[in-house]
Amino acid sequence: QLQLQESGPGLVKTSETLSLSCNVSGGAITTDNHFWAWIRQPPGKGLEWIGSIYYSGSADHNPSLKSRLTISIDPPKNQFSLRLDSVTAADTAIYYCATYLGSWGLSQWGRGTLVTVSS
Amino acid sequence: SYELTQPPSVSVSPGQTVSLACSGDKLGDKYVCWYQQKPGQPPMLVMYQDSKRPSGIPERFSGSNSGNTATLTISGTQPMDEADYYCQAWDSDSFYVFGPGTKVTVL
Numbered sequence: 001q002l003q004l005q006e007s008g009p010g011l012v013k014t015s016e017t018l019s020l021s022c023n024v025s026g027g028a029i030t031t032d033n034h035f036w037a038w039i040r041q042p043p044g045k046g047l048e049w050i051g052s053i054y055y056s057g058s059a060d061h062n063p064s065l066k067s068r069l070t071i072s073i074d075p076p077k078n079q080f081s082l083r084l085d086s087v088t089a090a091d092t093a094i095y096y097c098a099t100y101l102g103s104w105g106l107s108q109w110g111r112g113t114l115v116t117v118s119s
Numbered sequence: 120s121y122e123l124t125q126p127p128s129v130s131v132s133p134g135q136t137v138s139l140a141c142s143g144d145k146l147g148d149k150y151v152c153w154y155q156q157k158p159g160q161p162p163m164l165v166m167y168q169d170s171k172r173p174s175g176i177p178e179r180f181s182g183s184n185s186g187n188t189a190t191l192t193i194s195g196t197q198p199m200d201e202a203d204y205y206c207q208a209w210d211s212d213s214f215y216v217f218g219p220g221t222k223v224t225v226l
Contacts, residue, residue: 039217047154047162047205047217060214063120096161103209105152105167112161 002026004097004110012091014119018084022097022110029078030055033101036080038071040093041112048093052100053080087117123206123218130224131196141189141206141218150209151189153182156220157202165204166191193223201225 008020022036029036037052051061053071061069070083084091094114098106123143131137141151151169154162165176169184179194193200206218 046220047207049207049215049217051214062214098161103150103152103168105164105173105207105209106154106162107164107167107173109161109163 002099002108004099004108006095006097006110006113008095008113008115010114010116012087012115012117014088014117015086018082018087018091018115018117020082020095020097020113020115021079022081024078024080024099028075029073029080030075035100035102036073037098037100037106038082039096039098039106040091041096042090042093043114050082050095089117091115092117121208121210121216123208123216125204125206125218125221127219128222128224130226131193132226133198134195136192136194137196137223139191139193139204139206139221139223141191142187143208143218144187146187146189146208147185149184151182151184152207152209153189153191154205154207155200155202156205162205196223196225198225 003025005023012018035052038050040048051071053059053073059071068085073080094112096112098109100106153166155165156162166182170182181192183190203220203222205220
């Protein structure tokens with residue numbers, strides 16, 4: 001069974017760049033029809049779709065974040081990554097990585113990592 | 120941008136049935152998923168493609184989607200079902216959006 005684990009700094013300064021990686025184990029990130037996603041959840045609030053990527057490099061992004069967002073994938077490392085530029089306190093959230101098969105839903109999630117943005 | 124609405128909270132007695140609504144424009148034309156989230160845990164998929172249960176999800180969970188509303192129904196609600204529930208709309212022509220969530224309290 002696939003397992004996902006987020007990693008990255010827990011504290012980022014205002015206006016700097018938030019970078020997270022998601023390590024995938026139990027299967028290849030290049031498996032056909034598997035998409036790899038980032039979702040975030042501000043403390044005490046609801047879920048927000050950030051974006052997703054396929055192993056080919058094709059990606060989709062939440063329009064509200066698109067200008068600041070880069071999602072990339074590294075098949076040899078079995079990892080995919082998130083980069084969010086010019087962060088503010090509003091970007092403070094638990095960041096989750098997850099995987100889905102088209103419309104079959106986000107079936108596997110990482111445990112999430114809290115990223116706090118502060119000056 | 121596409122938006123989904125959910126009631127903020129609902130209460131149910133143990134053993135009773137509760138229906139959670141998720142509304143959006145022509146939602147019935149899209150596939151809907153549902154997630155259960157307990158405090159301190161990541162969300163867990165409990166329904167996909169409107170009415171299909173992933174392996175391991177109890178039969179007391181069922182789903183439907185028609186018109187502008189999708190519904191997740193929990194029959195014979197148990198105390199362990201107390202959680203936040205989020206709907207999510209899948210549409211290949213747009214990015215994927217979550218509803219604001221419904222807190223289910225089992226009294």
